[in-house]
Amino acid sequence: MTDSIRVGVLGARGRMGLEVCKAVDAADDLELVAMIDQGDPLFRAADKSAQVLVDFTNPDAVMANLQWAIEQGISVVVGTSGFTPQRQEQVRDWLARRPSVGVLIAPNFGIGAILMMQFAAKAARYFESVEIIEQHHPRKLDAPSGTSMHTAKLIADARAAAGSPPMPDATKEELAGARGATVDGVRVHSVRAAGLVAHQEVLFGSAGETLTIRHDSLDRVSFMPGVLLAVRSVLSHPGLTIGLDALLD
Amino acid sequence: MTDSIRVGVLGARGRMGLEVCKAVDAADDLELVAMIDQGDPLFRAADKSAQVLVDFTNPDAVMANLQWAIEQGISVVVGTSGFTPQRQEQVRDWLARRPSVGVLIAPNFGIGAILMMQFAAKAARYFESVEIIEQHHPRKLDAPSGTSMHTAKLIADARAAAGSPPMPDATKEELAGARGATVDGVRVHSVRAAGLVAHQEVLFGSAGETLTIRHDSLDRVSFMPGVLLAVRSVLSHPGLTIGLDALLD
Amino acid sequence: MTDSIRVGVLGARGRMGLEVCKAVDAADDLELVAMIDQGDPLFRAADKSAQVLVDFTNPDAVMANLQWAIEQGISVVVGTSGFTPQRQEQVRDWLARRPSVGVLIAPNFGIGAILMMQFAAKAARYFESVEIIEQHHPRKLDAPSGTSMHTAKLIADARAAAGSPPMPDATKEELAGARGATVDGVRVHSVRAAGLVAHQEVLFGSAGETLTIRHDSLDRVSFMPGVLLAVRSVLSHPGLTIGLDALLD
Amino acid sequence: MTDSIRVGVLGARGRMGLEVCKAVDAADDLELVAMIDQGDPLFRAADKSAQVLVDFTNPDAVMANLQWAIEQGISVVVGTSGFTPQRQEQVRDWLARRPSVGVLIAPNFGIGAILMMQFAAKAARYFESVEIIEQHHPRKLDAPSGTSMHTAKLIADARAAAGSPPMPDATKEELAGARGATVDGVRVHSVRAAGLVAHQEVLFGSAGETLTIRHDSLDRVSFMPGVLLAVRSVLSHPGLTIGLDALLD
Numbered sequence: 003m004t005d006s007i008r009v010g011v012l013g014a015r016g017r018m019g020l021e022v023c024k025a026v027d028a029a030d031d032l033e034l035v036a037m038i039d040q041g042d043p044l045f046r047a048a049d050k051s052a053q054v055l056v057d058f059t060n061p062d063a064v065m066a067n068l069q070w071a072i073e074q075g076i077s078v079v080v081g082t083s084g085f086t087p088q089r090q091e092q093v094r095d096w097l098a099r100r101p102s103v104g105v106l107i108a109p110n111f112g113i114g115a116i117l118m119m120q121f122a123a124k125a126a127r128y129f130e131s132v133e134i135i136e137q138h139h140p141r142k143l144d145a146p147s148g149t150s151m152h153t154a155k156l157i158a159d160a161r162a163a164a165g166s167p168p169m170p171d172a173t174k175e176e177l178a179g180a181r182g183a184t185v186d187g188v189r190v191h192s193v194r195a196a197g198l199v200a201h202q203e204v205l206f207g208s209a210g211e212t213l214t215i216r217h218d219s220l221d222r223v224s225f226m227p228g229v230l231l232a233v234r235s236v237l238s239h240p241g242l243t244i245g246l247d248a249l250l251d
Numbered sequence: 252m253t254d255s256i257r258v259g260v261l262g263a264r265g266r267m268g269l270e271v272c273k274a275v276d277a278a279d280d281l282e283l284v285a286m287i288d289q290g291d292p293l294f295r296a297a298d299k300s301a302q303v304l305v306d307f308t309n310p311d312a313v314m315a316n317l318q319w320a321i322e323q324g325i326s327v328v329v330g331t332s333g334f335t336p337q338r339q340e341q342v343r344d345w346l347a348r349r350p351s352v353g354v355l356i357a358p359n360f361g362i363g364a365i366l367m368m369q370f371a372a373k374a375a376r377y378f379e380s381v382e383i384i385e386q387h388h389p390r391k392l393d394a395p396s397g398t399s400m401h402t403a404k405l406i407a408d409a410r411a412a413a414g415s416p417p418m419p420d421a422t423k424e425e426l427a428g429a430r431g432a433t434v435d436g437v438r439v440h441s442v443r444a445a446g447l448v449a450h451q452e453v454l455f456g457s458a459g460e461t462l463t464i465r466h467d468s469l470d471r472v473s474f475m476p477g478v479l480l481a482v483r484s485v486l487s488h489p490g491l492t493i494g495l496d497a498l499l500d
Numbered sequence: 501m502t503d504s505i506r507v508g509v510l511g512a513r514g515r516m517g518l519e520v521c522k523a524v525d526a527a528d529d530l531e532l533v534a535m536i537d538q539g540d541p542l543f544r545a546a547d548k549s550a551q552v553l554v555d556f557t558n559p560d561a562v563m564a565n566l567q568w569a570i571e572q573g574i575s576v577v578v579g580t581s582g583f584t585p586q587r588q589e590q591v592r593d594w595l596a597r598r599p600s601v602g603v604l605i606a607p608n609f610g611i612g613a614i615l616m617m618q619f620a621a622k623a624a625r626y627f628e629s630v631e632i633i634e635q636h637h638p639r640k641l642d643a644p645s646g647t648s649m650h651t652a653k654l655i656a657d658a659r660a661a662a663g664s665p666p667m668p669d670a671t672k673e674e675l676a677g678a679r680g681a682t683v684d685g686v687r688v689h690s691v692r693a694a695g696l697v698a699h700q701e702v703l704f705g706s707a708g709e710t711l712t713i714r715h716d717s718l719d720r721v722s723f724m725p726g727v728l729l730a731v732r733s734v735l736s737h738p739g740l741t742i743g744l745d746a747l748l749d
Numbered sequence: 750m751t752d753s754i755r756v757g758v759l760g761a762r763g764r765m766g767l768e769v770c771k772a773v774d775a776a777d778d779l780e781l782v783a784m785i786d787q788g789d790p791l792f793r794a795a796d797k798s799a800q801v802l803v804d805f806t807n808p809d810a811v812m813a814n815l816q817w818a819i820e821q822g823i824s825v826v827v828g829t830s831g832f833t834p835q836r837q838e839q840v841r842d843w844l845a846r847r848p849s850v851g852v853l854i855a856p857n858f859g860i861g862a863i864l865m866m867q868f869a870a871k872a873a874r875y876f877e878s879v880e881i882i883e884q885h886h887p888r889k890l891d892a893p894s895g896t897s898m899h900t901a902k903l904i905a906d907a908r909a910a911a912g913s914p915p916m917p918d919a920t921k922e923e924l925a926g927a928r929g930a931t932v933d934g935v936r937v938h939s940v941r942a943a944g945l946v947a948h949q950e951v952l953f954g955s956a957g958e959t960l961t962i963r964h965d966s967l968d969r970v971s972f973m974p975g976v977l978l979a980v981r982s983v984l985s986h987p988g989l990t991i992g993l994d995a996l997l998d
Binding site for chain 2: 079129135169180190194196197
């Protein structure tokens with residue numbers, strides 16, 4: 003058994019941060035050495051010899067956290083949102099001076115969702131038709147969901163690369179909206195109903211067969227395996243990594 | 252064992268008519284006594300003492316067939332489309348003079364589809380949310396499907412009768428079409444893809460639970476149990492009956 | 501607007517009792533007048549003029565609670581388990597002396613689950629085949645689930661009453677267990693996996709079509725609409741009522 | 750536009766052979782030059798300068814066909830079953846003397862089914878639990894299906910390679926068969942019902958999420974894209990290739 007990895011959590015009292023603390027604490031090969039939130043000094047993480055920080059703070063705080071950690075030689079797994087290309091460039095600059103440090107920024111730590119997107123991208127070229135049905139709780143503000151839009155883009159890119167012909171669709175009379183929204187040429191349907199949490203189905207079809215990839219996410223605890231995978235991998239991935247995809251062979 | 256029912260089929264060489272002939276022939280309690288198509292004389296059905304005729308012809312032929320059959324005292328199961336209220340009234344007039352004769356006109360002989368609609372109508376009042384997702388082959392011309400529009404109407408009526416409040420939906424930013432078409436206040440999503448045949452899902456939800464009723468129809472042979480149920484029932488249902496619903500208890 | 505119904509909760513600090521308190525408190529037409537748990541005197545419910553008690557206690561406490569409430573003329577909705585035929589008989593005896601009091605004992609307050617069972621019982625006679633697939637979290641001790649066993653019995657009864665022939669099944673070579681458990685002649689398959697909560701699918705099929713009724717239960721909050729329906733109905737249902745079915749028309 | 754590939758079909762009057770003839774004929778980049786069945790001389794394929802033969806004959810005929818084709822320098826796509834390791838070895842021997850010839854033997858030409866298995870193998874290491882539910886028409890003789898057994902093996906291999914712990918399962922009381930058959934440590938449930946054709950669902954789960962991969966096959970026409978992919982690829986894949994997997998990047 004190798005030594006365990008020493009982990010600090012930034013944003014430790016937030017909803018996600020708290021789950022991360024619990025998950026790190028429960029993992030045999032990880033040691034939770036610092037729980038830091040607003041008002042706590044960052045240097046506590048260095049004092050405790052943290053090797054990896056997990057940042058679930060907010061867009062206002064995350065850049066200062068990253069600059070400090072990189073300078074200290076501490077690798078970081080980032081779940082905080084708002085990473086524009088400019089911000090990514092800034093992080094790359096900081097890392098250039100600390101080539102052994104790794105930073106992994108992921109918009110989504112759900113391994114199931116990432117696999118769904120990878121599989122959808124791979125299947126895209128082999129089927130005549132594909133549509134996306136995403137289903138969420140009725141408190142969601144946007145339709146379609148961000149994940150479904152991203153999935154549609156991946157599918158569209160794969161079909162374009164393979165030279166796929168347009169999908170067959172003989173619809174002549176349509177009641178407005180029936181055929182869904184068109185995202186990069188892919189139809190996306192957004193269902194909203196009480197009792198739902200977060201679900202997505204990608205339906206591929208060719209004459210005589212369909213292939214369906216469905217992801218159901220019921221609880222934010224489902225992001226923890228992805229966070230832990232990132233923590234375990236970031237030390238051996240110096241430089242900037244965007245997205246968990248690269249870690250799922 | 253009672254005597255078997257003597258059945259004639261009008262439109263016997265059409266796609267549906269042929270299936271009906273096969274199904275009647277295969278049923279122990281029914282006897283196929285006449286297969287009649289364009290150019291064949293109707294009186295053959297009377298010569299063979301048919302008790303029930305099944306009409307899968309076309310809107311131009313069906314009224315003359317009905318008038319003749321009712322006069323002969325022969326009951327009829329009708330799958331031919333195009334029955335306006337005026338036509339129904341006409342049939343009622345003819346039947347008034349022959350009170351022992353039964354005519355059953357059904358727009359849909361799929362027992363599964365009819366049960367789906369009955370169940371949806373019953374469940375409607377008990378859930379906060381409901382949406383319909385119908386999925387068909389890409390050669391279909393209309394979206395949403397007729398069945399989904401009818402289902403939406405039944406649900407809307409049940410919710411109105413129960414005084415259900417509007418469904419929760421916080422959508423603020425919508426890409427046009429994402430939330431589907433609105434049919435009588437119920438959202439309907441129409442998926443079209445190669446490999447699909449004819450499918451419909453009705454999704455009900457309240458806090459913490461969902462109830463889904465799904466019908467998959469793969470082959471017109473699935474209409475035969477409904478046709479045979481109608482044939483067996485029409486002799487004991489004098490007068491005009493619209494739809495198979497009345498026969499499913 | 502009629503006066504609101506005055507409700508007391510027994511077992512008010514248990515998991516279900518607490519949810520009931522919240523749900524009663526949130527309902528416009530109900531007033532939460534007493535929260536009673538182990539060690540609290542029952543007469544507080546009478547002092548507060550409760551009209552209906554909801555009992556989510558335990559099999560050791562529930563009979564004494566019922567005897568007292570019936571004597572006081574207070575109606576009761578019971579979610580506590582363990583009601584043998586002998587216990588039901590005892591409750592009927594007590595009610596005989598108080599004909600205006602209602603007691604409703606329900607093994608399941610999930611309206612979705614009850615509708616699923618009602619629909620399954622109704623559909624049973626119309627299809628050649630039916631199988632049940634129930635899916636639960638891997639901490640569940642028993643397989644199949646109680647709900648699936650009860651559903652199988654309802655289906656078997658309906659098929660027997662309709663004189664349905666045996667289901668078609670040509671299986672000659674079976675790896676032990678592949679075809680599931682046989683409950684009253686109906687095959688039941690029990691899936692256990694992390695990430696699942698409580699789900700059941702009833703699949704009906706005849707040549708060319710299938711009808712699927714699926715219930716997904718994610719949270720015990722889903723039982724509250726059923727509890728409130730019972731509270732609102734029990735005052736107008738004197739005597740003993742078993743199960744919520746009778747209240748869903 | 751390159752020249753089209755000249756294709757001959759062996760077993761051309763069989764169910765699959767006939768579909769292959771139609772599919773080759775309909776493809777712009779392929780030319781159907783010979784339709785050969787029992788009693789027809791093989792040399793007609795050589796006379797017509799076929800570059801690729803597709804063999805959907807039977808285990809008694811296929812080896813002689815292969816020996817002849819390889820000697821003639823004609824590549825072959827084989828869908829005929831019964832390829833034991835010994836037979837594969839024999840084919841490799843014949844090919845050793847004709848290094849430019851390609852032979853592709855596939856037990857399954859369904860691209861959807863193959864992708865399902867590839868995706869299942871990839872997802873296997875990332876989830877705590879996985880079970881397979883396969884659903885077929887009731888005339889099927891074996892349970893579980895061959896595809897589900899093969900999928901279970903791929904999953905078991907991937908979990909073993911990743912050092913996955915045993916799946917959680919607290920079942921204490923089981924009615925015989927409820928938890929399905931165990932294939933290489935993976936639970937497989939076989940549903941048989943009228944109205945079904947050939948379906949398989951692989952359900953992965955970890956705390957808070959599930960990922961489901963489902964394949965529905967309704968018609969043997971669904972195998973044609975896989976056959977055509979093999980025909981187009983075999984000329985650039987000399988030697989023996991087993992399975993379509995290698996062609997789906």
